[in-house]
Amino acid sequence: MFGRVRIRGVRPIDVGRRLVAAMDDVARANANAVPASWKIRLNPADLEELATIREALVHELTVTIANHAAFEGYLLRGPVMIDIRPDSAVPTRECQLEPAPLSAAVAAPVAAPDATDGAADHQTEGAVAPGVGAIPEADAPAPTPAPAARPRSTSGPGSWALVAADGTRFLLEGDVATIGRQAGSSIHIPDSNVSRLHAELRRVSGSWTIEDRGSTNGTRINGTMTVDPTPLAEGDVIALGAVELRVERG
Numbered sequence: 001m002f003g004r005v006r007i008r009g010v011r012p013i014d015v016g017r018r019l020v021a022a023m024d025d026v027a028r029a030n031a032n033a034v035p036a037s038w039k040i041r042l043n044p045a046d047l048e049e050l051a052t053i054r055e056a057l058v059h060e061l062t063v064t065i066a067n068h069a070a071f072e073g074y075l076l077r078g079p080v081m082i083d084i085r086p087d088s089a090v091p092t093r094e095c096q097l098e099p100a101p102l103s104a105a106v107a108a109p110v111a112a113p114d115a116t117d118g119a120a121d122h123q124t125e126g127a128v129a130p131g132v133g134a135i136p137e138a139d140a141p142a143p144t145p146a147p148a149a150r151p152r153s154t155s156g157p158g159s160w161a162l163v164a165a166d167g168t169r170f171l172l173e174g175d176v177a178t179i180g181r182q183a184g185s186s187i188h189i190p191d192s193n194v195s196r197l198h199a200e201l202r203r204v205s206g207s208w209t210i211e212d213r214g215s216t217n218g219t220r221i222n223g224t225m226t227v228d229p230t231p232l233a234e235g236d237v238i239a240l241g242a243v244e245l246r247v248e249r250g
Contacts, residue, residue: 009046010093012057013192019061020068020190022097027074030102034069036076037100041087046095050084058082063183064190071188077102160208162187162238162245170245172208177201179240180213193217193241201232208232208247217241 019038027034040061042050050057061082069076078100090096160172162179170187177186182196189198195215202209209229212219220239221230232238236247 009049010042010095012050012053012060015040015057015095016061016064016190018095019064019097022099023065023068023074024072026099027072032072032074033102034074034076035099035102036065036069036078037081037083038065039083039085039098039100041085041090041096041098043090043092043094044086044088046092047084047086054084058084067183067188067190159250160232161248163248164189164243164245169248172201172203175203178213179245187245189240189243191241191243194243198240199238202229204231210238215240 019040022038023034038061047054062080065080065082066076068074087096162170162172164170173186177200178197179185179187179189179194179199179201180197181190181192181194182188185197186201195213195217197213198215199219200211200213202211209231210219210221210226211229212227217240218225220226221232222237223239232247234247234249238245238247
C-alpha cells in the first residue's frame, strides 16, 4: 500500500520510514525496549488527502511496528496501536511522532503478524513528546503477552543467504521463501520499488532457484531480466527494482 499511493502531501512510505527510524532511536536509548503505541500528528491538509486510505495506513503501520521489532529483536511494551491525529502546527509534508511511555512491565519480543490480519485498534493514551533520549517510566496497563519471535538462525556449512547493501543478511531456510513488501514475506523488504509478492525462491537439490511472481519492476539476475525459475550461484546479484541482494553461501 505504501508504494501504490500517489498524493501531493506527506507520503505514507515516508511516515513508515520515519516510524522505523524513531523506533531505532528509542531502542538505542532504552536497552532495546520500544513502546508499541505511537501517535502520529499530520497537518490537516495532509490528513485530508489520506482520508480514503486512513484505515489501511493504520493497519500497515501496526504491521510495520511488529515486523521491525521482531526483525531487530526489540522488546515491545504494550499492545501495538497507532493513533493518527490532525495538528495544524505540523508543516505540510511532515509528520510528528509521539511514542507512548514505556511501561514498567516488559513484553517479550513479538513475531511479525501476517499482513492479512485485521486492522488493530488505533487509540493511544498517554503519549509523550518525541525525542531520542530516555523515555520516563509511567504507570500503564500490563501488556498482553506476545508470542516469542523466531530465533535468528546462524550461517553454517551449506547455508545460503541473501545480503542487502546495508549488510542485512536474510538466511534462506526451509524449501520455499518469498521476497516482497508485504509483512508476511520470508524476506520482507519495505521499499516502494518492491512488489507485495515480488519473487519466490525454491530449494532444488541443495541449491536455490528464483522466480519472479509478476512484480511491477521485475527481477534481474546479474543485470539480466528473468521470468522463469532461474538457478542461483554464490556471488549472484538479485535486483528487485532498485533493491539489490547478493547471494552468499556458508
